[in-house]
Amino acid sequence: MAHVEVDFERCEGHGLCEQAAPEIYRLDDDGELELILEDIPQELRTRAEAGARVCPVAAIRITG
Structure with a gap:
């Protein structure tokens, strides 16, 4: 199973990730x-x- 890691200090809230994969x-x-x-x-890995x-x-x- 894949795992998402986010550098929250770096994130600027552009929202492009949400547009690409709103389920994640x-x-x-x-x-x-x-x-x-x-x-x-696995079925959501490509979207993530x-x-x-x-x-x-x-x-x-x-x-x-």
Whole structure:
């Protein structure tokens, strides 16, 4: 199973990850990133990776 790691200090709340994979990433009302899923089932790995790829500050990493 894959795992999402976020550098919350680096995250600027652009929301591109949420657009790419709303079942995994969500911005709260203050524009702070929340992870809906930290452990990613295999069927969502591609979407999690897409969210990580579009992050303009490279704050998201998928491991495992």
